[in-house]
Amino acid sequence: MHGANSRRCWPKLHLALDADSGETIAHTLTDQDTGDASPVGPLLDQIDGPIRQFTVDGAP
Template identity: 45%
Template sequence: MLEKHGTKTRRSWRKLHIGMDANTGQIVAMALTTKDVDDGSQVGPLLIQVATSVASLTADGIYGKEGVAATFAERHPEALIIVPPRSTAVSSETALNAPTQRNCHLQ
């Protein structure tokens, strides 16, 4: 069998990141990355593809990083960020003086 089919090669998987319109269910942005790319790093490239205003960002806990919230707020400051905080999340240094949405979710 080995002569017929050759050696088995290990396949590397990929991740598909999508931005979806919650009202219509239409995919409005997408990015395909290798397994080694940080999920949070794709928020900016996805937002660039969105032509309309964004009311909210809903994502899983991996997107609960401060950098993700900052990237999103930079482009859509009025939008709501709905991301469950990670179990190890801590408030930022400005939490008392100028709390962000992320800091409010941690309390």
């Protein structure tokens, strides 16, 4: 506002969900500059049980 050039910075919340129950089973928070593929490992590390299916969105 008033000529100031400020860029808002928003964190990104990455979730792993159980598709059958809708329950959140893992989560991680990154900054806006972190690529969407980077949190996959930390998300998978939080899941104790077997993973039957892995699906990601195609959002840029």
